[in-house]
Amino acid sequence: MSAAPETRRPKKRRGGLNPLQTLRVALRAIWRNKMRSFLTTLGIIIGVAAVIAMMAIGAGAKAQVEAAFAAMGTNLLIIQSGSTSSGGVRGGSGSQPTLTWDDLAAIRTEVNTVKAAAPQLRSNQSIVGEDANWTTGVIGTSPEYFEIRSWPIALGSAFTQSDLDGGSKVVILGQTVVDRVFGPNTDPVGHSVRIGGKPFEVIGVAAKKGQSAQGQDYDDTAFIPMTTFAQNIQGGLTKYLSGQIYVAATSSDATSRAQKDITSLLRDRHRIGMRAEDDFSIRNLSEIAGAQAEGADTMTSLLASVAAVSLLVGGIGIMNIMLVSVTERTREIGIRMAIGAKPRNILLQFLIEALALSMAGGFLGVALGVGVAQYLATRFKWPTLVQPDVILASVAFSAFVGVVFGMYPARKASRLDPIDALRFE
Amino acid sequence: MKIYVTGDVEVRALAGVSLSIEAGEFVAIMGSSGSGKSTLMNILGCLDRPTSGKYILAGEEVSRMDRDELAEVRNEVLGFVFQNFNLLARTSAIENVELPLVYQGVGSAERERRAKRALERVSLGSRLDHTPAQLSGGQQQRVAIARALVGDPKVILADEPTGNLDSRTSIEVMALFQELGRAGITIVLVTHEPDIAEYATRVIVVKDGRILTDARREQKVAVVPPLPASAVDAAVAITGASAGHPTPDKGHAT
Numbered sequence: 001m002s003a004a005p006e007t008r009r010p011k012k013r014r015g016g017l018n019p020l021q022t023l024r025v026a027l028r029a030i031w032r033n034k035m036r037s038f039l040t041t042l043g044i045i046i047g048v049a050a051v052i053a054m055m056a057i058g059a060g061a062k063a064q065v066e067a068a069f070a071a072m073g074t075n076l077l078i079i080q081s082g083s084t085s086s087g088g089v090r091g092g093s094g095s096q097p098t099l100t101w102d103d104l105a106a107i108r109t110e111v112n113t114v115k116a117a118a119p120q121l122r123s124n125q126s127i128v129g130e131d132a133n134w135t136t137g138v139i140g141t142s143p144e145y146f147e148i149r150s151w152p153i154a155l156g157s158a159f160t161q162s163d164l165d166g167g168s169k170v171v172i173l174g175q176t177v178v179d180r181v182f183g184p185n186t187d188p189v190g191h192s193v194r195i196g197g198k199p200f201e202v203i204g205v206a207a208k209k210g211q212s213a214q215g216q217d218y219d220d221t222a223f224i225p226m227t228t229f230a231q232n233i234q235g236g237l238t239k240y241l242s243g244q245i246y247v248a249a250t251s252s253d254a255t256s257r258a259q260k261d262i263t264s265l266l267r268d269r270h271r272i273g274m275r276a277e278d279d280f281s282i283r284n285l286s287e288i289a290g291a292q293a294e295g296a297d298t299m300t301s302l303l304a305s306v307a308a309v310s311l312l313v314g315g316i317g318i319m320n321i322m323l324v325s326v327t328e329r330t331r332e333i334g335i336r337m338a339i340g341a342k343p344r345n346i347l348l349q350f351l352i353e354a355l356a357l358s359m360a361g362g363f364l365g366v367a368l369g370v371g372v373a374q375y376l377a378t379r380f381k382w383p384t385l386v387q388p389d390v391i392l393a394s395v396a397f398s399a400f401v402g403v404v405f406g407m408y409p410a411r412k413a414s415r416l417d418p419i420d421a422l423r424f425e
Numbered sequence: 426m427k428i429y430v431t432g433d434v435e436v437r438a439l440a441g442v443s444l445s446i447e448a449g450e451f452v453a454i455m456g457s458s459g460s461g462k463s464t465l466m467n468i469l470g471c472l473d474r475p476t477s478g479k480y481i482l483a484g485e486e487v488s489r490m491d492r493d494e495l496a497e498v499r500n501e502v503l504g505f506v507f508q509n510f511n512l513l514a515r516t517s518a519i520e521n522v523e524l525p526l527v528y529q530g531v532g533s534a535e536r537e538r539r540a541k542r543a544l545e546r547v548s549l550g551s552r553l554d555h556t557p558a559q560l561s562g563g564q565q566q567r568v569a570i571a572r573a574l575v576g577d578p579k580v581i582l583a584d585e586p587t588g589n590l591d592s593r594t595s596i597e598v599m600a601l602f603q604e605l606g607r608a609g610i611t612i613v614l615v616t617h618e619p620d621i622a623e624y625a626t627r628v629i630v631v632k633d634g635r636i637l638t639d640a641r642r643e644q645k646v647a648v649v650p651p652l653p654a655s656a657v658d659a660a661v662a663i664t665g666a667s668a669g670h671p672t673p674d675k676g677h678a679t
Contacts, residue, residue, distance in 0.1 A: 021527055021533075032515065331511070332513055332514075334511075335511045335512075335513060335524075336524070336528075337496065337499075338470070338472060338499060338505050338511070339499065339500065339505060339524055339525045339528070339572065340496050340497065340499050340500020340501070340525050340528040340529070340576075341496060341528050342492070342493045342496040342497075342528070343492055343493070343496075344493075345528060418472050419467055419472050419473055422472075422507070422511065
C-alpha cells in the first residue's frame with residue numbers, strides 16, 4: 001500500500017524518553033504490588049543489613065584491639081635487660097641488669113628514628129594518705145614517659161627536668177590510687193602522701209586510661225622522678241638501669257626501623273660478638289597489635305562473605321519476581337510496543353524496575369543494619385563501628401545485583417514480538 | 426507475501442496481494458477468520474514484515490526497516506485501535522492517552538495538554554482521571570481512539586473496533602471515525618460485520634490470503650439513534666471481554 005505521495009517523513013533519531021519518566025513508571029509498578037515488592041526486596045534487605053552489621057562488629061572488634069594497644073602507647077618499643085643468656089658466659093641471666101643509664105642517653109641521642117625514650121623503674125610501694133592507704137606499682141621515670149605512652153595529665157602537671165635533677169619528692173597518681181587514697185571525685189593536687197615512709201607532694205593526676213586487653217588496670221599506679229626513685233626506693237644510683245626503657249619511634253612506620261637501629265647500637269655498646277645472642281630484648285607492640293588487627297580483619301571478611309552470599313540469593317529473588325512480572329505484563333509490553341516503544345525502552349523500563357527494587361532493598365538494609373549494630377552496641381555493649389565506605393559499598397553492590405539479575409528478565413521483555421504480546425491472555 | 430512456518434508446514438497467510446490506499450480514504454477490510462485479514466492488518470500496522478514484497482507507507486519503504494525504525498513509524502505515522510481496547514489497566518484515561526507522546530520524548534506539560542485535547546475530541550473531557558475499569562466499553566474505546574489520535578497520525582488502523590460493543594455504541598464509534606476521516610486521516614478498519622463496513626468509502630474482501638473484491642462505494646453516514654428513555658447511558662453493556670481470531674502459531678520465514 002502506498003499512501004499519497006506526501007513529503008517524506010524526516011529521519012530523526014530521538015534521544016528516547018526521559019529517564020525520570022521511566023523511573024516513575026517503574027516505581028508505580030513496584031507500588032502496585034506492595035506486598036510482593038517488599039517480600040522480594042527482603043532478600044536484599046537482609047543481605048545488606050547482615051553485611052553492615054557484620055562489618056560493624058568486625059570493625060568494632062578491630063578498633064577495640066587497636067585502642068587497647070594505642071592505650072599502651074603508639075609506636076612503642078620496650079627494651080628489657082638481661083632476659084636472654086649469652087651462652088653461659090655470664091652466670092645469672094635475667095636477674096643481671098645489662099642496660100645502663102648511658103645506654104638510655106645513647107638511644108636518645110644516637111638513633112634518629114627514636115622520638116623519645118624514658119626509663120621505667122618499678123616497685124610495689126604503699127602509698128599512705130591521711131585517711132587511707134593503698135599499695136600500688138610506683139614507677140620511677142622521666143617526663144618523656146607520658147608522651148611515649150600517650151598518657152596525658154588530667155589534673156595538675158607532670159614533673160619537670162628540674163624535679164629530675166634535684167630528686168624532688170613529687171608524685172603523679174593514677175586515678176585508681178586517687179580513688180583509693182583520697183576517695184572518688186576529689187582533687188589531691190597539693191596534698192601530701194607518704195611513700196616508703198617519706199613525704200611526697202601530689203603534683204598531678206594521670207588521665208584515666210582504663211584496662212589493658214588482659215584486664216590489667218592501667219590507672220593503678222603512681223609516678224615519681226627516676227632520680228627520686230633511685231635514691232629513696234632503690235637506695236642510690238648505680239651504673240645499671242634496673243628496669244625497662246620505653247621508646248617511642250618517630251612514626252608507626254619507623255617502629256621496626258627503630259628496633260633494628262637500637263639493636264645494633266646496644267650490641268655495639270655491649271660489645272656483643274657476631275654470633276652471640278643479644279643480652280637484652282626489645283618488644284615491638286605495634287607488631288603484636290598488627291597481628292591481632294589482622295586476625296580481626298580475617299574474621300570480618302569471613303562474616304562479610306557469608307553475608308554477601310545472602311545478597312546474591314536476594315538477587316535471584318529479584319530475577320524470579322521480575323520474570324513473573326514480565327509474564328504478567330506481556331500484554332502491557334505489547335501495547336507499549338504497538339504504540340511506539342522501542343525494544344530498548346522496554347528493556348530500560350524493566351531494568352530500572354529491578355534496579356529500583358534492589359536499591360530500595362539496599363537503603364532499607366542499610367537502615368536495618370545500622371539499627372542492629374546500634375542495638376548490639378547499646379544492649380550487649382558490643383563494640384560496633386559502622387564505616388561509611390561499607391554503607392556505600394553495600395548500596396553499590398545491591399545496585400549491581402539489581403542490574404545483573406534484572407538484565408535477563410528485561411531482555412526477555414524487550415525481545416517479545418508485539419503481535420504475540422498483544423494476543424497474550 | 427507472508428509465509429508462516431509451523432513445524433514443517435508452510436502457511437501462506439497472504440499471497441500476491443497488491444493494494445494501494447490513498448490518503449484520506451476510509452477502507453474496510455472484510456473476511457472470515459483465517460482469511461488473512463489479520464496478517465494484512467499486522468503488516469499495514471508495521472507490527473510485522475512481509476516475507477517478500479514491498480510495503481511503502483507515506484513514501485517510505487517500511488518492509489525492510491529494523492525493529493527500532495518500525496517502532497518510530499508506529500509511534501509517529503500510525504494510530505491503533507483494537508477490538509479489546511488494550512488500555513493499560515489501573516492507569517487513568519489521560520495517562521493512557523499520553524503514552525505515545527511519552528515514547529516521543531514530549532515534555533510532561535505538553536503531553537498533558539495534547540492528551541486532554543485528544544480526549545475532548547472524543548467527548549471524554551470530563552473523564553480524564555477515570556481508569557478503564559471505571560469506564561464503559563464505548564468510553565474505553567473512545568479513550569483508545571484518543572490515544573491513537575494524540576500523536577497526529579496519518580493513518581488509524583482499527584482491528585474490529587466494534588467487536589465488543591453494542592450496536593448503538595458501535596455507531597457512535599463509527600461516527601467518530603467518519604469525523605476523523607473528514608479531517609484528513611486515512612482509516613483502515615478490519616471487520617467481519619457488513620453493516621459496519623457500510624460506513625467506509627471502500628470495502629476490500631480478503632479470502633484465502635488473496636483479495637477477492639475491492640470496491641469503492643457510497644459512504645453511509647453514521648447517525649446515532651436517540652437514547653432509549655430507560656437507559657441513562659446505553660454504553661455500559663460490554664466491557665473488558667476480548668476475542669481474537671485464532672491465527673496459527675508462527676515463526677518467521679524470510
